[in-house]
Amino acid sequence: MRRRAHLRLVTSFEGEDTTLTAVLSAEDLAEELGLDPHARVTCGLHRCWLHQCVASPDHVIPVTGHRWCRPCRSPLEVFVDETSASLVCPVCGTGTPDTAANRQVVRACRTSIAASHAQ
Numbered sequence: 859m860r861r862r863a864h865l866r867l868v869t870s871f872e873g874e875d876t877t878l879t880a881v882l883s884a885e886d887l888a889e890e891l892g893l894d895p896h897a898r899v900t901c902g903l904h905r906c907w908l909h910q911c912v913a914s915p916d917h918v919i920p921v922t923g924h925r926w927c928r929p930c931r932s933p934l935e936v937f938v939d940e941t942s943a944s945l946v947c948p949v950c951g952t953g954t955p956d957t958a959a960n961r962q963v964v965r966a967c968r969t970s971i972a973a974s975h976a977q
C-alpha cells in the first residue's frame with residue numbers, strides 16, 4: 859500500500875493527522891461518486907473525525923432526522939467516549955431515539971473513533 863509506506867516517513871506526532879488527511883480525501887472522493895455523506899467517518903465540513911465535531915449544531919439535520927428527536931422536534935445531545943457515542947434527547951430523555959438516521963450517526967461515530975485510534 860502506497861499510503862502505508864508514506865505513513866512510515868512521518869514523525870509520530872504527525873501520524874494521526876496524516877491518517878485523517880488520507881481518510882478525509884478518500885471520503886471526499888467517494889462522496890462525489892455516490893457515498894452517502896452520513897456514512898462518512900470524517901466530516902467534509904469541519905475537516906476532522908466525525909466524533910470530534912458531531913456535537914456541533916451543523917450535524918443536526920431535522921429534514922433527514924440525523925441527531926434529531928422527531929416527537930420533540932429537538933436536537934439530540936451527543937456523548938462521546940473512548941469506544942462509542944450515544945445520543946440523548948434533552949426534552950423527553952430518550953437515549954438514542956431508535957430511527958435509522960440516529961442509528962447511522964452512532965454507527966459512523968463508532969467507526970470514526972476506532973479509525974482515529976488505529977495507527
Ligand SMILES: [Zn+2]
Pocket residue numbers: 901902903904905908911912914916917
Ligand atoms: Zn462536522
Ligand SMILES: [Zn+2]
Pocket residue numbers: 927929930931932947948949950951952
Ligand atoms: Zn425527545
